[in-house]
Structures are given as C-alpha cells and as structure tokens.
Amino acid sequence: MAEASDKLKKQGTILLCGKIDLENVKTASIDLLELDGKTDGDYDHISLILNSPGGGCREGFMLIDIIELCKMPVHITGLGICASMGLMILCSGTKGHRRVTKNTSLLCHQYSWSSEGKRHEIISDRKQQDILQQRFIDHLARHTKLNKKKVEKILLPESDVWLTTAEAIEYGIIDGVIA
Secondary structure (H helix, E strand, O other): OHHHHHHHHHOOEEEEEOOEOHHHHHHHHHHHHHHHHOOOOOOOOEEEEEEEOOEOHHHHHHHHHHHHHOOOOEEEEEEEEEEOHHHHHHOOOOOOOEEEEOOOEEEEOOOOOOOOOOHHHHHHHHHHHHHHHHHHHHHHHHHOOOOHHHHHHHHOOOOOEEEOHHHHHHHOOOOEEEO
16 A cells, blocks of 8 residues: 555645544645655646545634645645545645545535533633634635535535535635546
C-alpha cells in the first residue's frame, strides 16, 4: 500500500479514505504540506481523492486549514461518500476543481456533540458548541453560493440533508461531476 501511495504522491495525488480522525488527517496533512513545498514535481496542483463518511470536527477543520494554506491549488475529487466533515473538506478545494463521481453520496448535517460533567463544564462546552456551529456556517457560506441564512436553512436544518449531485452543483458545494 505504501508503494502505491508513493507513486500517487509523485504525481501530486493524495488519497484520503475513511473516517476523519487524527491518524488519517495527520497523514493527509503531511502529504499536502510535502507536495505543496516541492518545486521539482511534475504537477501544477495537488489532487486530493476523498472518500469519507465524516468524523471529527476539530480534525476536519485542521485539514481544511492546511488545504486553504497551500500555495498550490488543491483539486478535490469525491467518490463513494463525502458526508458530514467529508463534505466540509470537499467544498474547501480550489473553486472550479471540486468534483465528484456520478455515484458519490453527499450528506450535510448539523454536527453531533455530547457533554457530561459538572454544571460549569457543561456550560463551558456550550460556548464551544456555539463557536463550532458558527464555524460550520461561515465555512459553508465562504465555499458555496449560499449566504449564511440559506446555509442554515438548506444545509444545516434539524434533519440530515442528502444531496443529489445537481443540488450540490446548484448550491456551489461542488463544481462538476465526473461521468
């Protein structure tokens, strides 16, 4: 597997499959930073192939920050599933180069969080939850065609939002579909 990954990296391509967790994000982040710093590569952009059911918000936003810090354009292709934090990462790619395959499942929804502890700890957690909710809204408004009010209404209502590829294009989450 490492040999295949090395061959892809030589072409400027990174594969991120699975849950958005510290291990996957750490590997993808190192690969992105390494490719972004190369001046002798045979590529003018970094390609990220993404298949993820979602995962940790903090880890996902870490990867999003690294994608946005890259000097080189990051083209993202979703396949299989891009759900939850996977969808947030998908839409953070370079505009014009965020694509999915025709059979990709797309899901956007409110984050999930549980709290326990003493009253003051739960109150403190609530502040972080509010910050995170605003981070989701701001991110989607920045990377789609929707304003903050429409993001909340269309993409972050109380129930899960499964999207067709046509809807994802309409809302500006992706730019195209690979047939």
